[in-house]
Amino acid sequence: MTYPHTAPFPTRWNDNDVYGHLNNTVYYEAMDTTINVWLMTSAGLDPSAGEPIGVCVSSSCEFAASAAFPDALEVGLRAGRVGRSSVTWELGILRDGVVIAEGRFVHVFVDDATRRPVPIPAHIREAIERELTI
Known part of the structure; x- marks a missing residue:
């Protein structure tokens, strides 16, 4: 798995749930934060x-291994499908370079006021194609 962009994902004490591992919502928070x-x-x-x-408009995550505080993780980011108004972000949660979870977010670009779909802004499309397309 190749991710052209990575961001640190330091785990926190309160990320652990009663079962002693990172709660699944924490993975989604890390992925959403990395994208934004x-x-x-x-x-x-x-x-x-x-x-x-x-x-x-859509998100998913598949878990291959568990993580817990105080693991130092990373989030890898790349662009999958880039459409007219939407982009599928492909993400990996990595521990020591090994993917322990794979996620997917689909963003639809919308007008801020009307919330109706619009084309991906040119400067964003250019950055995606330049930095995140494999």
Whole structure:
């Protein structure tokens, strides 16, 4: 698995659940945060500027191994399918370079005011194609 972008995912004490491992919602939080930080820092998305935003219409995660605090993890990010108004983000949660969970988020870009689908903004599409397409 190759991920052109990775971000640190330091686990926290309160991420563990009663079963002694990271709760599944924590994986989703890490993936969602990685996507949105990348969009803001690398693709120029400004969620407060009234421009088109990406909203999640679908997400999934498959777990191969368990993690727990104090594991130091990473989130890998790449673009899968890039359509007219949507992008499928493919993500991996990695421990020591080994994928322990694989996730998928589908974002549809919508007008900030009407929430109707719009084409992916050109600057975001260019950043995706330049940095995240394999």
